[in-house]
Amino acid sequence: MEVLIIGGTRFLGRALVNAARTAGHRVTLFNRNRSTPDLFPDLETVIGDRESDLNKLAGGSWDVVIDTCGYIPRQVRQSAQALANSVGRYIFISSISVYADFKQVGIDETSPVGKLQDESVEEVNGEAYGPLKALCEQAAEQVLPGRVLVIRPGLIVGPYDLSDRFAYWLDRIVQGGAVLAPGDPQQRISFSDVRDLAAWIVDMAEQKAVGVYNADGPGDPITMGGLLDLCRQLGNSAANLVWVSEDFILQEGVAPWSELPLWVPGSDPENAGFARVDTRKAIAAGLSFRPVSETVRDTLTWLKTRPSDTVWRAGLERAKEAYLLERWQEYRSSDHR
Numbered sequence: 518m519e520v521l522i523i524g525g526t527r528f529l530g531r532a533l534v535n536a537a538r539t540a541g542h543r544v545t546l547f548n549r550n551r552s553t554p555d556l557f558p559d560l561e562t563v564i565g566d567r568e569s570d571l572n573k574l575a576g577g578s579w580d581v582v583i584d585t586c587g588y589i590p591r592q593v594r595q596s597a598q599a600l601a602n603s604v605g606r607y608i609f610i611s612s613i614s615v616y617a618d619f620k621q622v623g624i625d626e627t628s629p630v631g632k633l634q635d636e637s638v639e640e641v642n643g644e645a646y647g648p649l650k651a652l653c654e655q656a657a658e659q660v661l662p663g664r665v666l667v668i669r670p671g672l673i674v675g676p677y678d679l680s681d682r683f684a685y686w687l688d689r690i691v692q693g694g695a696v697l698a699p700g701d702p703q704q705r706i707s708f709s710d711v712r713d714l715a716a717w718i719v720d721m722a723e724q725k726a727v728g729v730y731n732a733d734g735p736g737d738p739i740t741m742g743g744l745l746d747l748c749r750q751l752g753n754s755a756a757n758l759v760w761v762s763e764d765f766i767l768q769e770g771v772a773p774w775s776e777l778p779l780w781v782p783g784s785d786p787e788n789a790g791f792a793r794v795d796t797r798k799a800i801a802a803g804l805s806f807r808p809v810s811e812t813v814r815d816t817l818t819w820l821k822t823r824p825s826d827t828v829w830r831a832g833l834e835r836a837k838e839a840y841l842l843e844r845w846q847e848y849r850s851s852d853h854r
Contacts, residue, residue: 518542518723519578521604523567523596524585525560526553528677529610532715533583534560540719547574567592571599581722583608588641590652597660608666608722609657613733613794614647615669620786625795626669626729654729666726668718671733671794672779675711675812676819682778683708685832686745687817691752697838697845699773699780700763702742706779707792709734710812717804730799736806741780744809751813761845769841771833778831 520537524530525546534557537544546562565573567586582604587593597607616624617631630651638645658665674683689696714732721730742758749756763782767773773781781788796804833841 518580520544520719520722521547521574521577521579521582521600522585523547523582523587526556527585528679529673529711529715530585531556531677532675532711533585533718536712536715536719539716540723542719545577545579567596571595574599574603577603579603580605581608582606583610583718583722584657585610587653587657588646588649589639590636590649590656591639593653594656594660597657597665601661606664606666606722606725606727607657607661608668608718609654610718611650611654611667611669612647613669613671613731615651615654616647616794619788619790622790622793623795624731624790624793626731626798663727666721667729668714668721669729669731670709670714671792672708673711673714674708674816676815678711678816679830681829681831682774684816684820685778685829687748687752687813688820688829689832690745690748690754690756691817693754693756695759695842696745696756697777697833697842698741698745698758698760699766699777700741700760701783702740702745702758702760704741704780704783705738705792706741706744707733707735707739707794708779710807713804713806717799717802720803724802726802730802730804731794731796732799732804733794733796734804734806735809735812737809739809744779744813747810747813751810752817759842759845761841765845765848766841769844771841775831776833776837 520542522530522533522544525534525548534544544560546560547565549566550564563573582600584593584596587609615630617629631648633645633648636652641649654667672682678684709732745758763784767782771777781791
């Protein structure tokens with residue numbers, strides 16, 4: 518199978534290249550040659566920006582294109598139009614963030630997606646991200662009806678994840694000491710290993726699958742407490758988990774998800790379905806999940822290779838964490854027990 522990947526040298530793209538090559542397929546990359554440009558020196562790479570250089574793909578022929586980095590509907594539409602006669606199918610990597618309402622547990626692929634009042638908006642921010650992804654899905658399908666596979670992952674984790682939304686907890690617990698842990702240790706969380714997702718997407722490409730699929734994990738439910746305990750165990754850490762109430766955390770102005778990755782306030786009914794999206798359709802189509810312990814272990818191994826001066830993109834700063842833990846003890850010692 519001939520595979521074109523838009524992107525291909527960062528997190529999910531990297532895993533897709535590896536999965537496709539492992540399955541015996543030939544891969545071509547189209548990217549700006551900015552992120553780890555020497556990662557796959559033996560692959561054919563068309564260097565260009567999807568905003569202005571899609572013409573460089575003219576004359577090519579691929580069984581499938583996998584679009585890992587489409588955020589603006591106009592750009593996805595242009596990409597689909599440019600490749601309409603060059604590819605058999607278009608795989609678009611979307612997100613569960615497309616859904617309009619997470620109050621309900623078990624959101625499936627038919628649930629309503631978010632909408633923008635002004636669909637010409639192209640600023641990708643927290644509010645617009647999901648609705649823009651939904652418009653990207655629609656743009657691809659409008660150009661290539663019946664030839665589009667839409668994958669809606671939740672949080673993707675594993676080695677080479679530069680978002681730090683999973684790695685923060687592993688690194689912080691290995692450092693030891695008192696660790697601020699958010700809310701209820703029994704609160705369910707969700708994520709999928711990038712390698713499982715990539716292998717399944719390649720398998721779906723081989724099957725010539727189309728349609729929309731939620732793709733969140735892991736296979737067995739896991740809680741925040743379960744994950745952090747696993748991090749302590751596999752990281753050989755004596756860290757002390759200090760579970761702090763979410764009311765206090767929110768009162769102190771701590772940002773869920775970014776400063777405390779993986780966590781959204783469990784008491785907020787708006788979040789009831791966030792970690793409980795219905796993935797039965799994808800599982801029936803072959804999506805499977807490795808043990809969380811393997812993801813934790815491999816991510817810990819990768820973290821040891823990162824430069825010591827890496828600037829983390831998510832998580833609490835140590836000084837702020839220490840301040841919050843001190844304030845929490847004061848709070849607990851007062852009449853708020």
